[in-house]
Amino acid sequence: MVEPSAFRGVIDFMAALGVYDIILPFLLVFTLIFAILEKTRILGTEEINKVILPKKNLNTIVALSIAFFVIASVQIVSIISQVMANVSLIIVLSVCFLMMVGVFYKEGEFNFTRDHPTFTKIFVILSFIGLVLIFLNAMGWLTYISWLISYWNADSAASIFFFAILIGFIYFIIKEPSKEKPVSLSK
Secondary structure, eight states, X not given: OOOOOHHHHHHHHHHHHTIIIIIHHHHHHHHHHHHHHHHHOTTOEEEETTEXXXXXXXXXXXXXXXXXXXXHOHHHHHHHHHHHHHHHHHHHHHHHHHHHHHTTSOTTTOOHHHHOHHHHHHHHHHHHHHHHHHHHHHTTOHHHHHHHXXXXXXXXXXXXXXXXXXXXXXXXXXXXXXXXXXXXXXX
């Protein structure tokens, strides 16, 4: 039997300290929220030495608050952990695929986006669909989708069709008339 290595002990120790379920999710959420607030300047700007800068103090408080709310929820932290692990797997698989494609080209000759724009778009769309499926699976929503598919029949299709017509009819009744001037045919 193979004995566990010292590094496995370090990983287990960090897990016992809460690095994976408290510290890393906190840092991730804080960094993302803070970066978004700094970039968008939603909370305002201030002028320091004739340079307009975002209000770092407000951005920091809001990012800290949101990060603390996130780590207070065990369910959100588990979703973040599961999603980040799966997204990392997709990134590794994508890099492996690109390395495999790169084996067949000379150095400097291969530009994926320039040489294969349609394939690049398909690759990005498939990656986005994979990301959406990862999020849906992490939140447990794929079980509901599979439940809906298993009970799909003519009655459910007719119900959806009926509700679509009903919503369209309601929209037709309550929509605002266009404010454009009618075109006159007479001179």
